[in-house]
Amino acid sequence: AICRTCPLLASCTSNAKAERSITRHVWREARERTDANRLTSWGKAIYKRRKETVERSFADAKQLLGHRYARFRGLTGVTCQCLLAATAQNIKKIAMALTKAPTPSPA
Numbered sequence: 001a002i003c004r005t006c007p008l009l010a011s012c013t014s015n016a017k018a019e020r021s022i023t024r025h026v027w028r029e030a031r032e033r034t035d036a037n038r039l040t041s042w043g044k045a046i047y048k049r050r051k052e053t054v055e056r057s058f059a060d061a062k063q064l065l066g067h068r069y070a071r072f073r074g075l076t077g078v079t080c081q082c083l084l085a086a087t088a089q090n091i092k093k094i095a096m097a098l099t100k101a102p103t104p105s106p107a
Helices: 028-038 041-063 074-098
Strands: none
């Protein structure tokens, strides 16, 4: 019913065998479910934390661990550089977790 009045109907349908069929990308349903989940209040809260965790990790890798430029040539060399940087990030994360001050328990 929505597609009948759409001005872009001709671009997403085919006229094979005088029968019109709508073609959609194979991941379209998964994308719609993901978007619906992301737009809930829970999804918005999780997405807001993304900049503090995932994006910060990529920024650290780019600024501090040399991801701005490849130091080696070839797939093997660049892969080794990425793995070493990821290892350094993980060691830093472990060290931060081990040295975190214990939180006082409510008495």
